[in-house]
Amino acid sequence: MGTEFKMRASIRALTDYLATGAAVLSTILVVTPLIAIFVYLLIRGIGSLNLDFFTKVPAPVGETGGGMANAIVGSAVLLGMSSIIGIPIGIGAGIYLAEFGRGTRIANAIRFTADVLNGVPSIVMGLAAFSLVVVPQGHFSALAGGIALGIMMVPTVCRSSEEMLLMVPHAVREAALGLGVPNWRSVLSITVRTASPGIITGCMLAFARVAGETAPLLFTALGNQFWSTNLNQPIAALPLQIYVYALSPYDDWHRLAWAGALVLIVLIVLAVSLVRYVTSRGVLKGAS
Amino acid sequence: MALCGFSIFGIVLLIFVELVGRSQMAWNAFHLSFFFKGFTDPISNLTMYWDPPNNHFSALPFVYGTLVSSFLALLLAVPLATGVAVFLTEMCPGFLRGPLAFLTELLAAIPSIVYGLWAMYALVPLLREHVNPFLVSTLGWTGLFTDDNPTGLGFVAAAIILAIMILPIISSLTREVMTSVPHSQREAVLALGATRWEMIRVGVLRNARIGIVGAIILGLGRALGETMAVTMVIGNSPEIHRSLLSNGSSMAAVIANEFAEATSDMHRSALMEIGLALFVVTIIVNAAARLLVWAVTRGAPAQTH
Numbered sequence: 001m002g003t004e005f006k007m008r009a010s011i012r013a014l015t016d017y018l019a020t021g022a023a024v025l026s027t028i029l030v031v032t033p034l035i036a037i038f039v040y041l042l043i044r045g046i047g048s049l050n051l052d053f054f055t056k057v058p059a060p061v062g063e064t065g066g067g068m069a070n071a072i073v074g075s076a077v078l079l080g081m082s083s084i085i086g087i088p089i090g091i092g093a094g095i096y097l098a099e100f101g102r103g104t105r106i107a108n109a110i111r112f113t114a115d116v117l118n119g120v121p122s123i124v125m126g127l128a129a130f131s132l133v134v135v136p137q138g139h140f141s142a143l144a145g146g147i148a149l150g151i152m153m154v155p156t157v158c159r160s161s162e163e164m165l166l167m168v169p170h171a172v173r174e175a176a177l178g179l180g181v182p183n184w185r186s187v188l189s190i191t192v193r194t195a196s197p198g199i200i201t202g203c204m205l206a207f208a209r210v211a212g213e214t215a216p217l218l219f220t221a222l223g224n225q226f227w228s229t230n231l232n233q234p235i236a237a238l239p240l241q242i243y244v245y246a247l248s249p250y251d252d253w254h255r256l257a258w259a260g261a262l263v264l265i266v267l268i269v270l271a272v273s274l275v276r277y278v279t280s281r282g283v284l285k286g287a288s
Numbered sequence: 289m290a291l292c293g294f295s296i297f298g299i300v301l302l303i304f305v306e307l308v309g310r311s312q313m314a315w316n317a318f319h320l321s322f323f324f325k326g327f328t329d330p331i332s333n334l335t336m337y338w339d340p341p342n343n344h345f346s347a348l349p350f351v352y353g354t355l356v357s358s359f360l361a362l363l364l365a366v367p368l369a370t371g372v373a374v375f376l377t378e379m380c381p382g383f384l385r386g387p388l389a390f391l392t393e394l395l396a397a398i399p400s401i402v403y404g405l406w407a408m409y410a411l412v413p414l415l416r417e418h419v420n421p422f423l424v425s426t427l428g429w430t431g432l433f434t435d436d437n438p439t440g441l442g443f444v445a446a447a448i449i450l451a452i453m454i455l456p457i458i459s460s461l462t463r464e465v466m467t468s469v470p471h472s473q474r475e476a477v478l479a480l481g482a483t484r485w486e487m488i489r490v491g492v493l494r495n496a497r498i499g500i501v502g503a504i505i506l507g508l509g510r511a512l513g514e515t516m517a518v519t520m521v522i523g524n525s526p527e528i529h530r531s532l533l534s535n536g537s538s539m540a541a542v543i544a545n546e547f548a549e550a551t552s553d554m555h556r557s558a559l560m561e562i563g564l565a566l567f568v569v570t571i572i573v574n575a576a577a578r579l580l581v582w583a584v585t586r587g588a589p590a591q592t593h
Contacts, residue, residue, distance in 0.1 A: 012483050012486065013483060015483070015485055015486075016486070019374075019485035019488070020484070020485065023374045023375035023379055024375060025371070026368040026369075027371065027375045027388065030369075031391055033395075033452045036406075037402070040409075044409075089292045092291070092293070093292040093293045093295065095292075096289035096290050096293040099289075107293070110294070112575070112578060113296050113297055113300060114296050116300075116571055116575050116578065117299060119509045119510065119513075119570055119573075119574035120303070120567060120574075121512070121514070121540055121566055121567075122515065123515045123540050123544060123563065127306075127307060127310075127563040128303040128307065130547070131307070131310045131560070132302070140548075151299055154299065158296065205397075208397070209397065212401060212402065213400075214400065214401045214515075214516045215516055215540070215544055218547065218548055219547045239399060239401045242401050242402075242405060243401055243404075243516065246401075246408060246409075247520070257405060261405050264399055264401075264402060265398065265402060268397050268398065268399070272390075272393060272394055272397050276393070
């Protein structure tokens with residue numbers, strides 16, 4: 001009996017080791033592509049990140065040099081437009097979920113819908129914007145791209161604002177209400193203001209996410225090889241340009257695609273780190 | 289504020305109505321068989337699916353490509369994601385937990401186009417030179433891996449990049465579900481003399497399984513609709529092959545490729561219908577996943593630690 005018991009114990013110990021090893025191994029396997037992507041981007045992108053990249057428009061086919069200035073400006077125009085559409089609606093909806101409608105059935109339904117909307121593929125948003133704006137207008141335009149990106153921002157901003165507002169301690173609300181401040185006033189000038197660093201970083205994250213979106217722009221903003229800031233015309237965008245350049249047969253264009261991707265990644269790493277800093281360092285809790 | 293909240297319902301409704309309206313033409317022409325049946329070419333007698341010049345459209349190869357690449361991606365991603373979640377919640381030394389969680393979060397934030405770029409120029413050559421020949425020589429007998437496609441593009445490439453992309457979603461939600469399992473469960477199993485792995489299996493994974501299924505379905509939802517990275521590596525040919533190394537296409541990829549240059553109203557309408565199908569399916573999949581995750585985390589008694 002003793003030997004059998006010992007054998008089972010050692011088998012169990014072995015299984016334990018194996019399982020631990022498998023978990024460690026899978027973690028390594030998951031982190032590897034991330035590091036590979038970063039290293040790749042750095043090696044291939046950094047050499048092309050010079051002043052030209054930010055100040056020049058694409059060179060004609062066959063000539064080397066040139067930059068992505070028009071795509072960067074185009075992305076800025078598109079993102080500005082989408083922020084004007086997405087951020088107010090998103091924050092408003094977030095405030096409603098966290099403050100006015102908290103716990104009601106409708107608020108739960110809205111939260112659920114926002115989560116589901118977050119999972120809708122971005123290409124579908126592009127189709128919707130095409131049908132809403134491009135078809136009535138009769139041509140591709142920056143406006144359509146901005147609307148597609150704006151719609152995508154709403155659920156993200158809404159959920160992150162709500163989460164940030166929920167982190168505001170109850171004592172703060174009670175203090176305001178205890179002074180006889182009406183509820184709407186307390187929400188707007190006390191709770192929202194306390195949570196504002198969090199809400200702003202949430203918006204930045206949503207901004208960084210849509211900055212890298214390509215699919216909804218393919219048949220709305222369409223892309224443009226030349227300078228354009230006209231909202232009624234096709235406009236260039238960084239991710240679109242990366243896509244076009246990546247599929248092109250020219251080495252010089254591949255080089256620019258890598259540089260563009262590096263710029264996008266830096267933007268996103270900054271946004272994600274900032275969000276993490278704000279939520280983990282308890283910037284919000286300082287108020288309690 | 290309530291108006292802003294309701295606008296979210298409005299957005300979903302608006303997208304649905306627009307897509308239904310614009311896909312009417314294709315629906316009237318092909319009905320449900322659009323998604324299930326090809327047609328026979330009168331000249332060559334071959335089964336064809338997608339022939340824009342002759343106004344023949346069937347979404348079957350795209351549905352097939354989406355399903356095959358997504359499920360293959362899940363097959364790769366689920367064990368890894370569970371492993372990461374187990375490591376991060378139960379085994380990881382404290383000083384590593386923060387940075388590792390941050391890294392997986394970053395993985396979720398990288399834009400699809402960057403994944404696609406990397407896949408095209410780093411992953412595909414690797415597959416072409418080393419992995420695909422290996423798969424053909426070891427698993428060629430199954431018929432699932434044939435060497436008639438020298439590009440390295442195809443379902444396998446798409447599935448690998450999809451797996452990398454959905455991993456962080458699955459693992460972060462799995463982690464959330466696992467942390468919501470009360471500590472008393474773990475302690476009870478440990479007190480019976482279980483090893484750490486037995487504790488994780490019996491005490492944690494078994495209790496969290498519904499939520500983990502939810503996390504997996506959410507990952508599936510993302511994989512089904514993923515566009516850019518898949519478009520760049522799947523090969524984009526509207527055919528159905530048994531070999532996983534052959535070129536294919538997916539629902540999102542065909543929209544991305546052809547919509548801006550659609551040749552006829554019917555072509556555009558058919559692509560809209562594929563978009564509508566994608567919209568409806570991802571809504572159902574996401575709703576189901578959220579309900580499952582919610583069912584587990586809602587009942588989490590956080591005080592019983």
